[in-house]
Amino acid sequence: MLTDRQMRILRLIVDDYVRSAEPIGSRTLSKQMALDISAATIRNEMADLEELGYLEQPHTSAGRVPSQQGYRYYVDNLLPEGAALTTDDVKGIRSLFSERIVEMERVAREAAVMISDLTRYTGVVLGPQVYDTTxxxxxxxxxxxxxxxxxxxxxxxxxxxxxxxxxxxxxxxxxxxxxxxxxxxxxxxxxxxxxxxxxxxxxxxxxxxxxxxxxxxxxxxxxxxxxxNEHDARVYLGGATNMLELPEFRDLQKVRAVLSWLEQPSHVAVALRGDERNPEHAPGVRLKVRIGGENSAGMLQNCSLITATYAVGDLPIGVIGVIGPTRMEYARVIRLMQALSDSMTDVFSRFYQT
Amino acid sequence: MLTDRQMRILRLIVDDYVRSAEPIGSRTLSKQMALDISAATIRNEMADLEELGYLEQPHTSAGRVPSQQGYRYYVDNLLPEGAALTTDDVKGIRSLFSERIVEMERVAREAAVMISDLTRYTGVVLGPQVYDTTxxxxxxxxxxxxxxxxxxxxxxxxxxxxxxxxxxxxxxxxxxxxxxxxxxxxxxxxxxxxxxxxxxxxxxxxxxxxxxxxxxxxxxxxxxxxxxNEHDARVYLGGATNMLELPEFRDLQKVRAVLSWLEQPSHVAVALRGDERNPEHAPGVRLKVRIGGENSAGMLQNCSLITATYAVGDLPIGVIGVIGPTRMEYARVIRLMQALSDSMTDVFSRFYQT
DNA sequence: TTTAGCACTCGGCAAGCATGAGTGCTAACA
DNA sequence: TGTTAGCACTCATGCTTGCCGAGTGCTAAA
Structure with a gap:
């Protein structure tokens, strides 16, 4: 169990690291931290957090970086609650459905691009596939x-x-x-x-x-x-090259690994569907966050994948997702995916439910 | 007008550079050259070729590299004539049409992947679009x-x-x-x-x-x-990440430029269609080679684009293409594109001609 | 329990240096 | 006149070295 202060520190580190992509040192943290604690104290807390597995050091004498477990804790316990979407985000989502002709396939394709535009990560959509349609x-x-x-x-x-x-x-x-x-x-x-x-x-x-x-x-x-033939999985990508902007992918090897993984629709489809037999895939769970090694795909070790299903009525028919670095703006992206999947479900249900 | 020996030298330089991606020096060339000419003589010839615009030097005291004009001359005059496709290539092309169900759209999509597999460059296909269908x-x-x-x-x-x-x-x-x-x-x-x-x-x-x-x-x-609505241009890509393997794209900036250009179907469509009003677009010309700056798209300054149309009967309905570095295996790729476009035209004509 | 001070660690960067491939030029040769 | 050998020069590349600074852990004092 983390103390209150440890939680605050962890949150600050995650937030800061998400912004800067650079290890956070105790000194830096103590300066920008609202409550006044000295660098030394923070060092002690950080050492504890590291021992508990929430932080790690790229090397001695670098600052700390959140570990996978740290991100997980952040997502599970530290997400800022309130903070609705910006009006721009909402406008973006609305624009998807502005036309008179609502064609699932096209909405899916455009959703991928929209996700990538709004997040600056890579948007990924599994086209509608209705197993028990007639x-x-x-x-x-x-x-x-x-x-x-x-x-x-x-x-x-x-x-x-x-x-x-x-x-x-x-x-x-x-x-x-x-x-x-x-x-x-x-x-x-x-x-x-x-x-x-x-x-x-x-x-x-x-x-x-x-x-x-x-x-x-x-x-x-x-x-x-x-x-x-079950309609073969159609996978739509948006903004795959956004990956290239991220400092964690400055290495050509990594870029190549991820991009050629993305290039194979079957890989992406499997990742998006997730293990449907997984206990985490409880009915009613629409949104999943898989961080780093939690992904089964080896290529995504350094990535996080956030997925949400969209449905017609109660029947899930497809999945939207974001692939980004583990250092992801979880709060914003999660809200975005939630809102988008809700909107899509809403509109599709109105149009297609029999 | 180039002398016979100059042509031989130019051809050797292009061939070698295509293989190695490294500037060719006079010494290297004189060693591997079948006919015995000393390095010094070659140096003189190279200096002449450079003055004529067929070669250039990345910097003093590096070897020579073909210029755009050099490639153009090579493509126009120096392509080895004979040398049919390997049996593997032919098999690859055949496999496209092995199924009973010949669906244009699918053939187009798979052709893009096949082109990239066979060439290790990026395959690019403009889906069939029939303007005067009924x-x-x-x-x-x-x-x-x-x-x-x-x-x-x-x-x-x-x-x-x-x-x-x-x-x-x-x-x-x-x-x-x-x-x-x-x-x-x-x-x-x-x-x-x-x-x-x-x-x-x-x-x-x-x-x-x-x-x-x-x-x-x-x-x-x-x-x-x-x-x-004219059926909006469907662009299929294959092997975009092959670009990452090429030494000329070791620079992340360039990679990003090219990949995000490729990510926009409209860009690619325009490039593939080419200027249809261009004099080079004489009727009957199926195959076009555009080298480096000959491309209107700025992103393709360092690339060559080889395109071929495919048709139903006499009516061109789409374009297949390869995007690679200017340092491209022109002979092989050109033959490949020719063969592929012929095959596609053949099969489509058999199935769809009324 | 918190803080200040101190010695230590390590990545990153810049400067300096050696290496080697390649050139242009000149002079000798066939 | 075309070809070749020799030589001085250039320049990218890779390696070593040393310095800087951010950051740590530990100890001792508040």
Whole structure:
């Protein structure tokens, strides 16, 4: 248990270090500290805090720097409570939804850029992905004799399109019939059940209604993956180069490690989703702060990741996040993410909830 | 006019510098040079080449480095002719099209990554954009009482979707009628003519057939931008972090400049499209090499950009490109881009040409 | 418990120095 | 006239050295 004074000192060190990125010495601290304690006393307290694991020294005779545990304590216990968002921040968030056309995908993409603009860190968004949406409409639009576009619309308003080659022998009427059957039988089916329903119930019906069963099944085979493929994770980045401005990444090696990690959407997706089986992922927890080594991704040892889910109604459909140095403006960023995720949830729920 | 020997020397310098990234001295060159000329002679030739503007010295008493003009001469006159692509390269290109489902958008995205993998530079692709495609299908799928998804399919197989808010008072029947009219009258119309046709010819027909003209027009107003908006340029990047491996970008400032330039799709799109009014953009010219300062973008002063268009039939629909240092493996990259653009054109033409 | 004083530590920076690759010039050579 | 060898000179690079200053831990006094 930390004493009151230790908490005050820890908070000051974190705040100062976040601002300056330089180790804080006892002397400096004693000067700028409101309450008057001498440098020597602070030295003693600092030594204690270090022993407890909240601070560390880059090397002897440098100032102290918060340790991972120190940041954790700060986030859990020392965050300044009040202090709402600035009006600029609020304006930024509002501007995301100013248009008449609210398209999830686009909001997600722009949210990433907005996060990076407002925080000067890297914004990261996992596009909306609705696991138990249902099929709303299935459509095929022929392009020429050999190919066609298949459109899949889900109840959440997500649209997928796939270009397919038509089997050589198939007749337009059969294509039409096939899709009419599929629509008739599958609309309203949850996406994840489509594959089994097709295989179990629908093939026989197809056999009854189309002329050339062989060819129809060939076509079905080609569109089935598109239908059941969970929409691959779309990851949107914003301001990845902001990393380059940070003093902790003055080293080219580190920059490269982080940037090429960011370049792989699958990496980012995994990090954003987090371990969903994790106890910390209790239901109702929307916001997560993972500091340094708490991240499973090795590349993020020196980074903190703050994520928040956004939802339609009660159903989380995606994740927004910020990647920055462990030396992050936690208070502000947390509030920002909270506000943004709330806004997105709000708007999406209004538009898409059935 | 360069003498034969000068050309040989220039070629050797470029080749060597591309490999080593270090200024070439006369001594080094005379050793590795097949034909036996002494260092002193080479020094004289180099001095001449420098005077002519093909070489430059980073500082007195360093070796020589090709100048922009030197690279230009190399690309125009000294490219080794034969030397086909390696089998690995060919395999890479093939793998792009291995799947049954050939979706332009996806091929474009993956092409960017592939270019970067094969070249170790940065791959850059401008997604397919077909200016004089025609409308193939217009569809609206309601999501709930308040919103719907509008699908737009063009003759090239590109699909756009926009989520719209339905005007409050509109009846489902009116929506259906509106779309039936639009489809009936607009399918087959070139995209760029849609706006004018709607305004000139179709509003009157709508007035005749729907019950609530006011509301129908409100809805039409909302979808019209989506229809006529030229599909905004989609830019795909691959291997942007490859830049970090290059010795010319050991300086953080330069890295930042280039990477944040790359982060702005609009910048990249402009560079890729190039000045289409440029004399160099003669019809039939598919491949362009822009070296250093030949790029209009200031950020690319130290870079070379090699672009090639891909097409459906004779109609160019997009651009692939490589951004690398001026010290680029021109021969290989040029062949690669040529091969890739040919393949893409080939496959797309087979699938999408009407 | 707090404070002042003191010796000690260590990173960072600048100056000085040696090294070596490379040049231009001149003079001799084929 | 073109080619080569030799020589003095230049300059980036890397290493060593020494100094500075911020900061610490410890001890002794308040």
């Amino acid at each position: 099929l709303r409409k299935l459509e095929i639009v022929p392009l020429n004799e050999r190919s066609a576009v298949v459109l899949i619309v889900t109840s959440s308003g997500a649209v997928q399109n796939k270009t397919v080659t038509l089997p050589d022998g198939i007749s337009p009427t059969d294509v039409e019939r096939l899709f009419s059957i599929l629509n008739h039988r599958l609309v309203g089916t949850p996406m994840y059940r489509i594959r089994s329903r097709v295989l179990q119930e629908i093939t026989s019906e197809i056999a009854r209604h189309v002329e050339d069963y062989e060819e129809a099944m060939k076509l079905l085979d080609r569109i089935l993956p598109a239908l059941t | 409308l193939r299908k217009l569809e609206i799928v309601p999501l709930n009482e308040r919103s719907a998804v509008v699908l737009i399919v063009t003759s090239s197989g590109a699909v756009q979707n926009k989520t719209v808010t339905l005007p409050d008072g509109i009846s489902p029947t009116d929506v259906e009628r509106l779309f039936s009219i639009l489809n009936h009258r607009l399918v087959g119309t070139p995209m760029y003519r849609i706006r004018s046709r709607v305004l000139q010819e179709i509003t009157s027909e709508i007035a005749r057939h729907v019950e609530d003209y006011e509301e129908a027009m409100k809805l039409l107003d909302r979808i019209l931008p989506a229809l006529t």
